[in-house]
Amino acid sequence: MNIGYATGKEPLFGLNGQIFKQQTPNWTLIESLDWVQPMRDCPQEPDYHAEGDVWTHTRMVMEALLALPAFQTLDGREQSLLFHAALLHDVAKPQCTVIEDGKISSPRHAKVGEKVAREILWDCELPFREEVCALVRLHGLPLWIMDKPDPIRAAILSSWRVRNELIFLLAKADVLGRISATRDELMYRAELFRELCLDNHCFEQVAIWHNEHSRYRYFWSEETYPVEVFDDTAFEVIVLAGIAGSGKDTYYAKHYAHLPAVSLDNIRKELKIKPDDRDGQGKVARLAYERAKEFCRRKQSFVWNSTNLTQDLRARLFNALRVYDPKFTIVYLETSQENIFSRRKEDIKTSILERMIQQLDMPLVGEGHEVKWVK
Incomplete structure (x- = not known):
């Protein structure tokens, strides 16, 4: 997926004067990007989006965002964050849109959109990229938070990813950037989100915790x-995590060589099981878990070295070991796509590496006692 930049050359996407500078979009460049046309071709339900296709709505959202007085008081970095989030907030609608009984909907477009945005922005500065991805994922939260089983929990967890004030501004622009009879109701919902966050001290700041163990306990309980x-x-x-080729073995040798490791790659070599042997992966996992539990029973610190790309996989490991009372530290490692494909081209198919990037769930604050991102 092309964004028009050389791989790994832009340390902070959008602040280089090409896409967005001094509150002025470069529409010519933006509309040349290859993921814009599918948005032009994607219809929306007229009851909620009488303005028409997804791209028409997206432009209206960006224009509404730029006009917000609160947006104009933000610093350049935060303006760029919101601009790129507005640009990408519905990028996955073309692949998520369905028409049933004459009604148009796009279920899961925010969740899928986070992953699409991450692919588009992969080689940009990591913290900036992940705040944009969080905004894409959470852009509808202010409109539906009161429908959640626990609205306060949703607000607390979102504040750990990106400032709730920015989510609120994006949601407000999303409402203003449409033609719909529901606009007033949706704006009221957004204001309720703001009040909820203010009441729980997580609108302009991250929710504060007694200690990292309390934060971790709240995340999973x-x-x-x-x-x-x-x-x-x-x-x-x-727990080391990252796409194959991201440098986990090198990082272990440099920072944790004094600790024993449970390495799924090494176990595969022991058992002579190839990475693409699906039937053999169960044997690898069982032996890895047995070794990990043995370290836990001895209260011995150790490293778990695998790709650990999804939150479900990491949670499965943590659920199995939590009874032993360890501190979980997640170290997520990343490199450019160019490095990933060149380093592992001899032993892993490009299609498999691409699938890994698409599957990735970034480790989130609270998922472990400590979460580090290293690029």
Whole structure:
């Protein structure tokens, strides 16, 4: 997917004067990008989007965003964050749109959109990219947060990804950038989100916690906010994560060579099981879990070295080991797509590496006691 930039050459996407500078979009460049045309061709439900196709709505959202007085008071970085999030907030609608009984909808477009945005922005500065991706994922949250089983939890967790004030401004622009009889109701919902966040001190800042163990406990449990738990962790499990070719083995050798490791790649070699042997992966996983639990029983810190690309995979590991009271540290490693494809071209098909990038769930704050991103 092309954004018109040389791989790895733009440290901060959008602040280089090509796409967006001094509150002025470069529409000529933007409309030349290859993911814009599918948005032009994608219809929307007239009851909610009488303005027409997804691209028409997207331009209206960006124009509404630029006109917001609150947007104009932000610094250049935050303006760029919001501009790129507005540009990409519905980028996945073309692949998510369905028509049933004459009604048009696009279920899961925000969730899929986060991953599409990450692919588009892969080689940009990592924290900037992930804040944009968070905004894409959460752009509808202010409109529907009161329908959540626990609205306060949703607001707390979103504040750990990106400032809720920015989510609110994007949602407000999303409402203003459409023609719909529901605009007033949606704007009222957005204001309720703002009040909820202000009441829980997480609108302009990250939700604060007693300690990292309390934050971790809140993330995976169903306890109510706030949580204050004594930190009784006895040893550390360092979980390396990243696409194949991202440098996990090198990072282990440099930073954690003093600790034993459970490496799924090494176990595959021991058992002579190839990476694409699906039937053999169960044997690899069982042996890896047995070794990990043995370290845990001895309260021995160790490294778990695998791709660990999805939150479900990481949660499965943590659920199995949590009873031993470890501190979980996630170290996510990343490199350019060019490096990924060149480093592993001899042993992993390009299509498999591309699928890994598409599947990636970035490790989030709270998912472990400590989460590091290294690029």
